[in-house]
Amino acid sequence: MASEPVDVWAMADLVTPFAVRTAATLRLADIVQDGELPLDEIAKRSGTEADPLGRVLRFLVRRGVFTEPEPDVFGPNEASRVLRTDAPGGTREWLDLDGAVGRADLAFVELVEQVRGRHPAYPAAFGRSFREDLAHSPQLSDSFDDLMETKSDELAPLVAAATAWDRFERVLDVGGGKGVLLAEILERHPDLRGTLVDLPGPAAAGERYLESRGVRDRADVVAGDFFDPLPPGADAYVLCDVLGDWEDEDAVRLLGRCAEAAGADGREGSVLIVELLPDPDGEFTEMDLRMMIYVGGRMRDLDQTERIAAAAGLFIASVIRLDDGHGIIECLPDR
Ligand SMILES: C[S@@+](CC[C@H](N)C(=O)[O-])C[C@H]1O[C@@H](n2cnc3c(N)ncnc32)[C@H](O)[C@@H]1O
Incomplete structure (x- = not known):
C-alpha cells in the first residue's frame, strides 16, 4: 500500500508518456547520440515534420530529456541516453510504438x-x-521475440543457476520463444539435451539462436501448438512466463498437456512453472493488468497456481524464489 501522498494528476498524465514513446519510436536519441543537431536535420533523419517534432522535443527538454542549447538545436543528455538503441535493458524497444509491447x-x-x-x-x-x-506480422513477431530475449538476458541465468538441472536428461521448454533459457541451461550442463516447442515464427528464430549459442546439436526444435499433445520423453517440462498469458481454463489445459507428456511411459517427470510471484507486499498488480489487456491472461499467487496445478493432476513439490521476483514452482504428478 502506498504511504506517500499520491499526486493523482501526475499519475493520470498521458502527455509525458506519449512524448517519451514518440521519441523512442523515432529513435531521436540515436539520431543525436554524437552531439547537437539542428531541428531540420533531426526531422530529416527521422522522416518527420519539423514543426510538430520541435514541439515534442521542447516539451521533453522541459521534462529533462534532451537539451536545447540554442533555439531549434537539440542535443543528448544523460536521460536521453537511456532511450538509445544500444542502451542496456532495451528501454527504447519496450517503449517503441511500432514494436509488439509498446503497441x-x-x-x-x-x-x-x-x-x-x-x-x-x-x-x-x-x-x-x-x-x-x-x-x-513478422515485424511484430520478431520484435516480441527480441523483447523476450532482452527480458531473458536477466532471468535466464537466474533460472539456470537456481535449480539442479543436471538431475534431468532432457528438458523441454514449452513456449520457449527463441530458446534463451534453454540455451543457458544447455550451455551450463554439457550432458543435458533439450527440446524447444513454440509457434512456427519463434521456433524458426529458435533454430538460428540455438545455433548461435553453440547448443543446436543437443536441442530439437518443434514448431507446433502447445495445446496439442507435447513430445513425450523429457523429464522436465518448463513453462517460463507462459501461464500468465492465459485464463484459468487454458492454463489448466496447458498444464495438463505438460503433465500428460511428463507422465508418459510411467515416468514421473517434473513440470517447472517459472512465473512472477507477488512481492512480500503482495504486489504484482501492474503485470496482472498488462496480461489482462494484452492477451486476456492473469497473474497468479502460489495458492492460485496450486489450484490450477491440482486441476491438471499436479501438486507443488517445491518453490524457489529468485531475486528478480520470479519463482520456480516445481510440480509433480499427484498420483
Ligand atoms: C511471454 S512469451 C515467453 C517466451 C519464453 N518462455 C520466455 O520466457 O522468454 C510466451 C511464448 O508462448 C508462445 N506461444 C503462445 N501460444 C502458443 C501456442 N499455442 N503454442 C506454442 N507456443 C505458444 C509464444 O510464441 C511465446 O514465445
Whole structure:
C-alpha cells in the first residue's frame, strides 16, 4: 500500500508518456547520440515534420530529456541516453510504438470498456487479438521475440543457476520463444539435451539462436501448438512466463498437456512453472493488468497456481524464489 501522498494528476498524465514513446519510436536519441543537431536535420533523419517534432522535443527538454542549447538545436543528455538503441535493458524497444509491447500498451485506451464487460481491450483497439497480430506480422513477431530475449538476458541465468538441472536428461521448454533459457541451461550442463516447442515464427528464430549459442546439436526444435499433445520423453517440462498469458481454463489445459507428456511411459517427470510471484507486499498488480489487456491472461499467487496445478493432476513439490521476483514452482504428478 502506498504511504506517500499520491499526486493523482501526475499519475493520470498521458502527455509525458506519449512524448517519451514518440521519441523512442523515432529513435531521436540515436539520431543525436554524437552531439547537437539542428531541428531540420533531426526531422530529416527521422522522416518527420519539423514543426510538430520541435514541439515534442521542447516539451521533453522541459521534462529533462534532451537539451536545447540554442533555439531549434537539440542535443543528448544523460536521460536521453537511456532511450538509445544500444542502451542496456532495451528501454527504447519496450517503449517503441511500432514494436509488439509498446503497441500493445495503446490498448489500455480500452481498459474502461473491458472493465464494463463490453469487450476485451486489445482486439477492440486493433481489430484482432495480440496473438493474431503476431501471427500476421513478422515485424511484430520478431520484435516480441527480441523483447523476450532482452527480458531473458536477466532471468535466464537466474533460472539456470537456481535449480539442479543436471538431475534431468532432457528438458523441454514449452513456449520457449527463441530458446534463451534453454540455451543457458544447455550451455551450463554439457550432458543435458533439450527440446524447444513454440509457434512456427519463434521456433524458426529458435533454430538460428540455438545455433548461435553453440547448443543446436543437443536441442530439437518443434514448431507446433502447445495445446496439442507435447513430445513425450523429457523429464522436465518448463513453462517460463507462459501461464500468465492465459485464463484459468487454458492454463489448466496447458498444464495438463505438460503433465500428460511428463507422465508418459510411467515416468514421473517434473513440470517447472517459472512465473512472477507477488512481492512480500503482495504486489504484482501492474503485470496482472498488462496480461489482462494484452492477451486476456492473469497473474497468479502460489495458492492460485496450486489450484490450477491440482486441476491438471499436479501438486507443488517445491518453490524457489529468485531475486528478480520470479519463482520456480516445481510440480509433480499427484498420483
Ligand atoms: C511471454 S512469451 C515467453 C517466451 C519464453 N518462455 C520466455 O520466457 O522468454 C510466451 C511464448 O508462448 C508462445 N506461444 C503462445 N501460444 C502458443 C501456442 N499455442 N503454442 C506454442 N507456443 C505458444 C509464444 O510464441 C511465446 O514465445
